[in-house]
Amino acid sequence: xxxxxxxxxxxxxxxxxxxxxxxxxxxxxxxxxxxxxxxxxxxxxxxxxxxxxxxxxxxxxxxxxxxxxxxxxxxxxxxxxxxxxxxxxxxxxxxxxxxxxxxxxxxxxxxxxxxxxxxxxxxxxxxxxxxxxxxxxxxxxxxxxxxxxxxxxxxxxxxxxxxxxxxxxxxxxxxxxxxxxxxxxxxxxxxxxxxxxxxxxxxxxxxxxxxxxxxxxxxxxxxxxxxxxxxxxxxxxxxxxxxxxxxxxxxxxxxxxxxxxxxxxxxxxxxxxxxxxxxxxxxxxxxxxxxxxxxxxxxxxxxxxxxxxxx
Numbered sequence: 001x002x003x004x005x006x007x008x009x010x011x012x013x014x015x016x017x018x019x020x021x022x023x024x025x026x027x028x029x030x031x032x033x034x035x036x037x038x039x040x041x042x043x044x045x046x047x048x049x050x051x052x053x054x055x056x057x058x059x060x061x062x063x064x065x066x067x068x069x070x071x072x073x074x075x076x077x078x079x080x081x082x083x084x085x086x087x088x089x090x091x092x093x094x095x096x097x098x099x100x101x102x103x104x105x106x107x108x109x110x111x112x113x114x115x116x117x118x119x120x121x122x123x124x125x126x127x128x129x130x131x132x133x134x135x136x137x138x139x140x141x142x143x144x145x146x147x148x149x150x151x152x153x154x155x156x157x158x159x160x161x162x163x164x165x166x167x168x169x170x171x172x173x174x175x176x177x178x179x180x181x182x183x184x185x186x187x188x189x190x191x192x193x194x195x196x197x198x199x200x201x202x203x204x205x206x207x208x209x210x211x212x213x214x215x216x217x218x219x220x221x222x223x224x225x226x227x228x229x230x231x232x233x234x235x236x237x238x239x240x241x242x243x244x245x246x247x248x249x250x251x252x253x254x255x256x257x258x259x260x261x262x263x264x265x266x267x268x269x270x271x272x273x274x275x276x277x278x279x280x281x282x283x284x285x286x287x288x289x290x291x292x293x294x295x296x297x298x299x300x301x302x303x304x305x306x307x308x309x310x311x
Contacts, residue, residue, distance in 0.1 A: 003196035006243060007211020011172045012287070013239035014056055014077045016121060017231070021060035023118045028056060031097045032079070032090070032125075033165040048170040055079075055172055057236075064233050066120070071228040072178045072280045074235040075220060076114065076122030080173030081166070084111055085156045087127040092154075092162035104148035109134045109141060109214040111148055119233050126173060134214060141198045141214045143207070175238050176218040177280070180225035182206055184279045189217060192258050193240075193251070193284075216240075227281060237275070237283035245288045248274050 018024040021044060028034045028046055035050035042061070045054035067073055081087045091113060094101055103114035112126035135142040179185045186206055189195050195208035198215055204222055207215035228234065242248065252274050255262035261277040274286040 003190065004194040005210035005247065008243040009210035009216065010241050011175050011216050011238065012241035013054060014172065014175060015236040016058055017061050017064055017233055017236050018058050018119050019062065019064060019233055021058055024058050027117050031093060031099050033093060035165055048166050049168045059236065061231065064231050065229050067228045067232040067234040068226065070224045071226045072180050072223065073228055074121055075176040075178050076124045077175045078124035078126055078173045080171055081125065081127045082169040084127045084153060086167050087111060087125060088153050088157045089162035090125050106144065106146040106148050108144040111153060121234055143199055143214060174216050174218065178223040179219045179221060179280050182219065182221055185219040188279050192254065192260065235282055237285055239285040239287055241287050241289050248272060248286060248288045251286055
């Protein structure tokens with residue numbers, strides 16, 4: 001099926017279960033520089049600005065078992081910085097906090113740092129290169145894994161001290177999941193959800209996006225096919241924000257026909273939130289958000305979505 005999600009589609013929120021909320025908050029606020037948006041009991045919401053919407057939701061469960069090392073679930077979620085200078089500042093904050101960095105890569109389309117939070121969840125910090133520098137061929141984007149040029153990255157800050165917090169434009173760029181089966185994952189994320197496949201040359205992995213981005217979501221089978229306990233530490237849900245209400249209606253209609261469990265509820269802003277259980281048991285939340293930066297749906301796309309809903 002042809003991908004139908006528009007370019008304004010984005011990963012907008014990740015919800016994690018943590019064994020110790022205080023430790024997680026220290027990491028995400030004091031080390032990474034996110035700001036606290038809301039806290040109530042065992043729940044906390046963080047954002048780049050301290051105002052809504054939240055990028056990261058943390059829920060403490062003192063009895064939750066750890067996620068087994070070789071199982072499906074979260075590989076990493078990725079915090080995207082507006083510029084490589086901001087990424088360099090993020091690295092300086094890690095060094096100042098003496099927090100370990102697990103890896104660093106130049107992916108051609110982006111530069112990235114990799115680490116784990118106190119619960120062992122993978123976190124990527126990255127900044128995109130300009131789209132004019134991305135190389136596409138036959139609908140596939142070239143993404144490499146080369147050593148990061150730290151000298152060049154750190155020189156971009158010209159000795160400026162790192163601010164305590166992330167820039168307000170910081171957002172979530174993508175999420176990468178361990179899955180049990182690539183065919184089932186492609187059926188869900190491409191054929192049902194409407195993301196385009198942007199890279200399939202990595203053994204055991206698949207990358208997908210909307211609107212010509214390198215990837216909003218990636219899946220791999222590198223950790224085997226064992227499912228973790230349902231209440232284990234790690235990913236609870238992840239959210240996809242779409243600019244057109246018609247997309248929500250289309251997916252809500254097609255979910256039971258495609259064999260996917262789906263429910264509807266109101267989100268934090270009283271907008272409709274469609275929850276769909278993905279092939280590995282996690283909840284994907286799809287939310288329609290209207291904004292001046294979003295392009296209105298045109299007649300051709302409206303007719304296309306209407307046909308999909310009827311199929």
